[in-house]
Amino acid sequence: MSLSVRTISTADHLAFLTSLPSASFLQTPAWAAVKSEWRGESIGWFDGGDIVGAGLVLYRKLPKVAKYLAYLPEGPSIDFASAAAGPGGLAAWLDPMVKHLTGRGAFGVRMGPPVVLRRWDAATVKKAVADPALRTLGDAPAAATDPRAIAVTSELHRLGWREQVGEGGFTAGQPKYNFWLPLVDADGAPRSEEAVLRGMNQLWRRNIKKADKAGVEVTLGGADDIAAFHTIYAETAERDHFTPRPLAYFQTMWDALNGEDPDRMRLYLARHEGDLVAATTMVRVGQHAWYSYGASTTAKREVRGSNAIQWRMIRDALAAGCTVYDMRGITDTLDPEDSHVGLIQFKVGTGGEAVEYAGEWDLPINRLLYLAFQQYMKRR
Template sequence: MTTPLSLRPITAQEHREFIARRSSASFLQTPAWARVKSDWRSESIGWHRGAELVGVGLVLYRQLPKVRRYLAYLPEGPVIDWSGDDLQAWLTPMVAHLKQQGAFAVRMGPPVVTRRWSAEQVKAGIADDAVRSLGDVPPLERSQEGARVIAQLHELGWQHQAAEGGFSAGQPQFNFQIPLVDAEGTPRSEDDVLKGMNQLWRRNIKKADKSGVEVVRGDATDLKAFHDLYAHTAERDHFTPRPLSYFETMYDALAAEDPDRIQLWLARHEGDLVAATIAIRVGTHAWYSYGASSTEKREVRGSNAVQWAMIRHALEAGAHVYDLRGITETLDSDDPHVGLIQFKVGTGGQAVEHAGEWDLPVNRAIYKAFQLYLARRG
């Protein structure tokens, strides 16, 4: 008979050591992320089978206005075995613990893939006027594990949430990823990855090189230069930038866990900063996290050069995946978001759908009031 799972709080050190023993986990489930999200109360929890630690989670608690009740949030987590037929054995002790901590609801994002599409399929979808979204395109692959997770969550009373910002700090359900290993798990060569890109990407990488764009890895002292360019990008592209202090905290917290966990990359042309990015890596998974580019000198293709430098670094570090993070589901050629998808599709990777974020109301009355509060804000 299998020993039942128990759950209790664990130290940041136990949490770090567990993740270090795995191939990878989302950086949003590392203890360091708690330091980045300092406006949320945080806790590391661990599942035990007997004395053995078999799963971990980073819980972020956001307090409701005026009452001591919390949304307990596990972004892109928890880090458990999602492949089995008995998710209830994992989730029941977690929910019981979070309820004791004052949670009126639990939100989590199972790190489980449900569908994949090739770059060619996405490109064809954008070109087809009859196609409005990824869901209109038959996928390259449907994940049985993903389908099994979703079926179990429905049975257990969890509710699927549309990804959104604000209070939920929702993570994207659709990402774009470049596989850095083949189907057998053999690392791909730089040349193979480059050949997988479209002609425009290859030409732009070559043009940046011929133009004399130099890409270097920076450090904490370069964050101000990155942030100045990022603020310029935010003004041009009409989004609200995060403050410099956020990036300083993020850099210090992640670098303290592992010197190669966070990298700052800078592309310069004749001394001018033309592009800058932040990359993150946990084990075999590398992410492009933030990017900035100058409006001037676009013709030297600094953005392509800096991406290629990050991809090459991920390959050298033994990563299996280079993750360009979120895309919208839309493939409508008139949608303003489609330009970002086209930029990412040019890398020759895959569009990947995850299970998304799921809520379990613990106190239904407070949860309903919370949803009304969100609707009024939204």
Template sequence: MTLTVGPISAAEHLAFVRAQRWVSFLQTPAWAQVKTEWRSESLGWFDGEQLVGAGLVLHRPVPRLRSRTLAYLPEGPVIDWTGDVERWLDPLAAHLKAHGAFAVRLGPPVRTDTWSAAQVKEGFADPEVRRLTELPGQPDLVGVRLANVLRDAGWLPQNPEDGFGTGHPQFKFEVPLSGRTDDDVLGGMNQLWRRNIRKAAKEGVKVTVGDDVQAFHALYVHTAERDHFTPRPLRYFETMIAAMRAEDPERIRLYFAHHEDDLVAATMLVRVGTHACYAYGASSTAKREVRGSNACQWTMTRDALAAGCDVYDLRGITPTLDADDPHAGLIQFKVGTGGRAVRHVGEWDLPLRPALYRAFQLYMKQRA
């Protein structure tokens, strides 16, 4: 089968997304409206006249040379990653190069390894183990093969040691939902999580779904100040919610946990097909003992189950198992859900114009 790549409309792209079991929300047409600082386009793969794959491309221009771009497909494209990958990627690279890209960056939604919650817990208890990758995971042969194919074809891995870089995380934590009930998922959580969920209920914490973006953002900014990260502006979330709800009214939800009249936690859930994703969270410094964050997480998990989702995605973690590492608390919080840690193939670059690519890499290092 010979495939060709060409532009498709946002409507064609969305119809293709809706026909899939799941797609990353970063590969929906709506995401282009969120990332307004990038030029965007929807591309399709065609077998004759039939659309068989799709991808959202975000174009990042080179400073002072805006006709040349880094073409970025976050957590995409949506193609068949199990077979002859080069027949999908070669026409993509040729098309993008012909239209001014100096490099392609993509992040295949394909895993290479999985570790159970029990394995992660044992790793933390073993002083000889410092990283998740030092534990024997369950390999995914499709992902292992894909990494080798990309490397042999000249693609360059862009995966930092700590798991977080300028792109999207290679390591994530997720809770499998397929074929499970609320009781199954709750029973798989550790004792602390179950206790915190019960405590939130006993303390009278009420979780509701709402539309008060300003309240969400105010608590998110408070969280950023406490935890020392740079918050996104209110306009970002307003745009994100409006764009995604225009595609599907149930695509994105805000959850608010109140204790008495106080907002103690707020979270954002994004769902595309059978994939539910915890996108953002915030919590108050006061009243942390009422466990509003656990209450929000449990409500989102139950809603994902009720919607027929296969997985509840808690997003990024770092691979550290060193209890003294400042990132350790993140994975310890998520491992309490009883889910699994996963490593994906990660993000890869294909230089199309090597001199420009090297200049871009130097520019990015200077910015860092």
């Protein structure tokens, strides 16, 4: 098999993604419109005249020079494990990509292979948090390790790619550790709502019942409700000490994702006696649903709007035929004194599993410009 890589149309890119069980929403053509400070390009891998892989490339320009970092967040959408084990290994797939991107002015390439190395079930994570001898998730015994995924990272090292290691499991781009709630059993059969609820811990089940008894109502919102979401999102940011994204970002995200697929992004609103107490967004591509952003008010926390809204999203993901409800990033810290542990414990209560991705990897093409870009980003 001799592969080539070239620019493809949005329609061809979407058609290929539709043929897959799922792909990251960060690899959909619409994501380029969300990241307007980057220039976007859809690329395809061709075996003869057939598209056998695709990717969304975001180009970030260096100041004062027409050279770019080419970034494929949580991509590209190729079968990395099979590629690494196949004829020519990963080089047969990555070399033509690098050649294409170099021709487009890239001084370096960054990608996030969508492969999972290890998994930890909820019971293991809960026990690990309580064990003072364990400081990070990697110190705890994994419930499962994928040797094919490990082989991918070994091959990337051999080919000169550099893993980007960040504090707490977060790199410059996407998190290395996520929390998944599987919506299918070990045999791939869909789980029932009752089975998912039974898998949650006692606190989660009690809080879902408490919200229902208090009369919390969860509804779907539209474009006109994004401003209300953003108001309590900004309140959450101030309370939890993070920098919020502007309202325009969410409006652009809504228009871009739902312009590509009318049910790609949903907005959920939880109200108690008419007061908005929590709001979230969910994104779905094929059989994978992501809880992407969440917010809650300081007032009326006792009615448990956050649990109610999560339960509604989980049930909707089940109804849509999803295999995974992805609660997105967690840190790898197990230190009970670390504020991030509270987020892990909240997600662990669903009875899901922590997963470790391969992380993000860089390939410097022009080493001098790559070093200059790293210094520029540090200053920013």
